[in-house]
Amino acid sequence: MAVTLETKVKHVSVYQSGARLTHIGELELKPGKNTLVIKKLTKRLDKESVRVKGTGHGQIINVNIERHTQKESKLPELNEIRKKTDQLQRELHYTQDNLKMLEERYQNHIDFSKIFFKRAPTYFNKNEINLEKISAMEQHIEKKDELYLSKRHEYESKLEKLNDELHELQKEANNIGTAQKIEEFYEISINLEVLQEGKFEIEVQFQIPDAYWIPFYDVNLSEKNAHLKLLGNVFNNSGEDWKEVQLEISSANLRPVRIIKPRPMIVKELQPLPPPRPVSASLKKRGKMKAMSGNIMKGGRDMEESIGFAAEAEPLARSVPRMQQRMAKIDESLGVQSYQLPTPLNIPSDRHPHPVTLVETILDTKKGYFWSVAAPDMIIIKDTITNGDLLLLPGNAKVYYEGEFIGESQIPLIAPKESLELGTRRTYDLKVIKRLKNRSSNKEGILKGKIGKAYQYEIEISVLKPNKYKLKLMDRMVHSDSEKIKVGKSNFNIEPESKDLGILTWNLDLTGKEKIVISYDYEVIWEKEIRITPALP
Template identity: 25%
Template sequence: MAASIFIPSLMESGQYPHPLPKMITPMKNILFWLIVALAVSISVNAIGQSERTLDSKITNVTVFLAKAQITREISVRLEPGKSTLVFTGLAAQLDPQSIQVAGKGVFTILGTVHRANFLNELQRPKSLKVLMDSVDYLRKQVGWENAQKEILLKEEQMLLSNQQIGGKNTNLTVMELKAMTEFFRGRLSDIANARMKSDEKVLNYNQRIARLEQQITAQNELFHRSTSEVVVTVESPSATQASLTLDYVVANAGWLPHYDLRAINTQNPIQLSYKANVFQATGEDWKNVHLKLSTANPNLNGQKPELTAWYLNLDELQQVAKTYRMRATRGEAGAPAMMAKEALDQEADATTVAEMVETIQTSLNTEFDIALPYSVPSSGQPTAVDIRNYTMNASYQYAVAPKLETDAFLMARATGWEEFSLLPGEANVFFEGTFVGKSYINPNELKDTLSVSLGRDKRIVVKREKVKEFTSRKLIAGNERETFGYEISVRNSKAEPIQIVVEDQIPVSQHSQIEVLAIDLGGASYTKETGKLIWRWTLQPGDSRKVQFRFEVKHPKDKPISGL
């Protein structure tokens, strides 16, 4: 058989002297098909080693206070040998140092490469197409209205060009002339009204087009960007089904905490709803993804800064050496890297935890695992996410500072907030089902209680009046003595008992020649350093209480004082 393969070449070269047997023709066919098979094999191998684009899907997102970690997953069929797989359509601003690729299956990941793609832009969302379709529709409406106005204009010109009624030799009766005149007047009036209405419609359409185009421009700025790709090289000993997971960190994303504080009445605990405003403008819509919200900040370096020796030397031409310098790498904002505050060890009480959220605490941060899927568009606009609901024991009391305002404010003092890993954020406050205002929760400034104002209560009537009998001015030995007296009254018009804290003050001297003497403080708790007076009362329904206080200010008569 091996010799037969060479026979055609000998014959074609003219070196074979005798005619070939008839079996040579089938041999030609065999040789042809062997060559074809070899070419196909080479082609298949070349295809197997070429790049394969993967249409991956975002499945999980961990959102940090700044930035987010994206997880994409894909299942792909691998052929024997090496394969080059490309994750396309990724955000251009992803951090190449954060790329991680993992897989399941009988194959080996040989390496990964990140590269920019300046040809393909991010896929525009359906919402952008809806906006563009709306603009097209409105422009067609403008064109139709302009066409109608043109028809009306032609009709008006035709009527005005035929003002000679009936010709020169036609005698018209008065009634006929009147009828023709009324026809012209009525028709011209109708034309004018129709044109005015068309002008109004065109103006309205153009205004709507302008607003829509502003939205389109804003969204185009998000998606008119280059994309990036991650190229993964793998090798498999045999054909297999592989599952790949790609993780990377992107900028232009984060979340801000905010809260709802609800008090049903003064006999029940406070309900705290922990929420988040999640925002992102990465260019990739997150559709029905599994969200995790983390209190970690990836912008901060985890390395503790180290102090170096502080050297001093005499040198008149140079400044003293810097007091210290940080060895740790600085964060993006330029501030020295700092260790994150250690999270609390205790878990929240199981009866106060929302069923659909799990809190995961590590030694450096807290993660909220949101069980329900969420969609967050790449618009930069916040998406509200419910984290957890808590119940806090609270005591209620009223507080009033009648020198500033005579309205009494209901204050709630809640305890147990330390267990909830709170972050600084704005809070909406509700009392008895009514929104009463906004507050701000800053756990860094709280002590053992969280104080929240639940709004004003007009049913607590408070008055503060100057008592003339206690007011006087005297000159004694070159000094002027001024005496002041005030009366505060509080009445409880509610149908239930209340506890109330009343605050007032007397002045504090900041000069050695000015003396302040507390004559009668009406039983108040007095803080000399600040001059603050505090009364704590319990008033039954319909009860009233009054208190008076007096003080004296002594100063040189020829030196006026400020602040009195």
């Protein structure tokens, strides 16, 4: 005899792609063979992932999983929608009638006001009315106008709301469609042998692909550290509401991992296609007549004859030797991180994000300044944050400095103890000025058929706020890869760390400094007939 087992979702583990659900049900059983049936499980479950276990004096003999379909009438839903629609339409007509009556009364009020103000001077001259009564009538008319406007706004708002509700009901009725729907679901039959009468608890676990979570971050920077909050948007598209479930968020992924081998990359000389041969007038005429008569030719040879082209056979691909493959070294030191939420949660199956807070931590941070000649009026400061023991998954980050929002950024995959840069913002702790101190021409070079120009620059860094950070400063000088344009040897009072293609980079320690001055000079020499572009400063 089959017994229906009612189960509820008690625990959900959500992964980056997919989720694992745990259903639990309890019932009393008598000794002997029993068949338990769990009905109407979500159609989105992965059949191969179903696992059944339980507690009690007995043993599970076998488990059978079947997919079922069931026709379900939608008439009750449609009838309920019609009932609501009729009620709303009655309210709509009633409100429209009230608005119409209000408009008619207000029109009578306007007509009366016009007559009164037209005759008031005559009544006043005949001492039939005084100024106090005229003033009182004016106030009465103004109150009537205000009351009319207020009442009219009330009716119009109600009409708009009723029309919106009717529109939503119409959409709901369209979504329901026909009077019947076909419901798909899984049923699990569990055959077990009970050795002793008592309470049995059955636990069913399975995986679904239609649930996942996306990490995002709130990062609040300060002078000393960074307060990082890891959150997750949980999406439940399983078709089953999760009510009062113990939720676990995991950095694992249920998607299969595949080894993708590289294919050979073969380069060869590009052979342009030969130009098409000219088509004779007779062949054009013949092809046009065939097309008009409806004799559409199929196949390579017929098409060639109809349009006058000869197809060229493609050369066969040569066999390519298999490339040697080195096995990748697998590092499992990162592991998988999971977060168990402390309280039960409700997450409906509504395809909307449901944010949860996973962890908060304080991370060490180190600040650094940046200045570039490409944007000389802007000095940038950013934080280099050193991660702790967390695995930070890729996600959006809202960044704050001392509680003030400064922008959004992206956090890539960051391993434990790895660093990341965040919080790029403008600062006024420093002042950097670049000056052209001297520019001169080499007149002697003109007599030898060459022209020379010498430049001397100075970069002054003023430290307005004492700190122990570093400034990365990037400048640019002339660079040439032409034999006819030479850049002479440059001299620096502070040697840059790199001079790549004329890009100069310094990393300057600001500890205990109030002012730093960098000066350098160089000379450009070129042949007289050469025209330089872009123009030299």
